[in-house]
Amino acid sequence: NAGVTQTPKFQVLKTGQSMTLQCAQDMNHEYMSWYRQDPGMGLRLIHYSVGAGITDQGEVPNGYNVSRSTTEDFPLRLLSAAPSQTSVYFCASRVGTAGNTIYFGEGSWLTVV
Amino acid sequence: DQQVKQNSPSLSVQEGRISILNCDYTNSMFDYFLWYKKYPAEGPTFLISISSIKDKNEDGRFTVFLNKSAKHLSLHIVPSQPGDSAVYFCAASAGIGGAQKLVFGQGTRLTINP
Numbered sequence: 546n547a548g549v550t551q552t553p554k555f556q557v558l559k560t561g562q563s564m565t566l567q568c569a570q571d572m573n574h575e576y577m578s579w580y581r582q583d584p585g586m587g588l589r590l591i592h593y594s595v596g597a598g599i600t601d602q603g604e605v606p607n608g609y610n611v612s613r614s615t616t617e618d619f620p621l622r623l624l625s626a627a628p629s630q631t632s633v634y635f636c637a638s639r640v641g642t643a644g645n646t647i648y649f650g651e652g653s654w655l656t657v658v
Numbered sequence: 659d660q661q662v663k664q665n666s667p668s669l670s671v672q673e674g675r676i677s678i679l680n681c682d683y684t685n686s687m688f689d690y691f692l693w694y695k696k697y698p699a700e701g702p703t704f705l706i707s708i709s710s711i712k713d714k715n716e717d718g719r720f721t722v723f724l725n726k727s728a729k730h731l732s733l734h735i736v737p738s739q740p741g742d743s744a745v746y747f748c749a750a751s752a753g754i755g756g757a758q759k760l761v762f763g764q765g766t767r768l769t770i771n772p
Contacts, residue, residue: 549701587662588749603759637701648704649694649701651699651701652701
């Protein structure tokens with residue numbers, strides 16, 4: 546019963562490098578999303594997807610790309626890392642029609658130096 | 659523009675007493691509200707929710723109250739237990755199309771003292 550799995554858990558990047566945060570869920574959830582958590586700001590939505598092949602921007606999408614080629618996976622790409630992207634990233638998923646309960650992964654701690 | 663606000667960054671309560679966490683919102687389109695609990699180094703976990711058609715929802719020790727006219731909701735935990743020590747986030751969404759787009763407050767760190 547893996548739920549929502551994120552990798553890596555910790556990562557240090559240099560400014561300008563690119564990387565991908567992986568997210569996979571085994572619950573056959575239609576909706577998946579990425580949030581970032583910064584001190585004093587709660588969680589903010591980066592991108593979300595309502596199904597395979599469909600993605601849309603959230604509140605803070607700049608500097609990030611996503612794709613949804615399968616129901617299970619929703620990777621988040623940092624194109625050219627900046628120190629402002631130092632944060633904790635959470636992937637989340639939920640069933641499409643069963644209310645608003647969203648299940649979160651354990652988080653990925655990213656530091657950009 | 660913070661649409662969902664938790665104005666108390668921290669709260670300390672004695673074990674066995676009631677914990678009350680507050681949340682205010684500004685967007686009148688929000689129609690579903692949730693509370694999440696978060697331990698260090700873990701992802702948030704769903705605690706309780708309430709639809710805008712209700713003013714109260716109860717689940718065991720946890721009760722959420724919604725005052726639509728004041729755009730205010732609160733989470734009551736009775737009795738408080740040491741395991742309740744965590745950061746609590748309130749979140750809101752607007753309409754079916756917004757159901758996957760939660761807007762979160764800044765969080766309140768609850769500490770239960772033995």
